[in-house]
Amino acid sequence: MKDELKDLLNKAKNEVNNHPKGQLILPLRKKIYSLMGEHSEDSEGRVLxxxxxxxxxxxxxxCVNYVLPIWNNVMLxxxxxxxxxxxxxxxxxxxKDWDSLWELQNDFWAVLDSYMCDDNDYGTSIYVGxxxxxxVMVALNDEDLGEDDENLLDEDLDPYTWDTAFYSSLAYSESEQYDEKTKILKKREFWLWYLDKAIPKAMQI
Known part of the structure; x- marks a missing residue:
């Protein structure tokens, strides 16, 4: 792992520990994504x-695997x-080809929308979905590395554009069983796992 990424991860951990809501803000995540390696596309715009x-x-x-038990315990x-x-x-x-994989995730969008409209309480499992x-979208297109306004936070975006990590943090922390203080602690716990464990493991590729 390059020193620049190590330094950024240390900065990010400090941010999480001091953020009043225990969050790792989007601009820092995008910088981390960029430092994880090159994004490149072929002549047809498909990610290499x-x-x-x-x-x-x-x-x-x-990130999905970290919160997958939440789904498995509810959506039997x-x-x-x-x-x-x-x-x-x-x-x-x-x-499996690109089109088949895209169709799978697109079909699941409709299923999740139907879950959100019925009368059952699925807790935070919908976030896991x-x-x-x-x-899947990262597999098809990579993460969005676009240069956004550095003041732009997840809460400013359409939820359909949130990244996997942010959805995972919500699944992990936003249970109705938690009071607000516990939600913050759980969110901080998730992001510290993300920085201390998940990113170094991903960088081993």
Whole structure:
């Protein structure tokens, strides 16, 4: 891991520990994504499998797996997030093509929307569903490394554009069983895991 990324991770940990809501803000995450390696596309605009792409994808998958038990404990009859993770591996191995993988996540969007409209209480498991969809989108397109306004935070964006990590942080911390103080502690716990464990593991690729 390059010194520049190590320094940024230390800065990010300080940010999380001192942020009043325990958050790792979007501008810092985008800087981390950029330092994880190159993003490149072919002549048709399809992402190339650079080390940077593979690391960011691994990070996204790690985030899904970290909160996947929340889904599995609630959605006993729906194994779709697990299926999507397997489909990402199939895509990387060449057993599934781009269009088929895109269709899988697109179909799951409709299922999640239907869950959100029925009368059942699924807790934060819906966030896990969105995590798994986002991981597929990273497999298809890589993370969004665009140069946004550095003052732009996740809360300023349309939820449909949130990244896997942010959805995972919500799944981990926003349970209605938690009071506000506990939610902040859980959010900080997630982001410190993300910085201390997930990113170094993803960088091993």
């Amino acid at each position: 499998r650079t080390d940077g792409y593979l690391r960011r994808l691994q990070l996204s998958v790690l 009859d729906d194994n779709t997030p697990n299926t999507l993770l397997k489909s990402i591996n199939d895509y990387l191995s060449g057993d 969105h995590c798994s969809i986002n991981a």
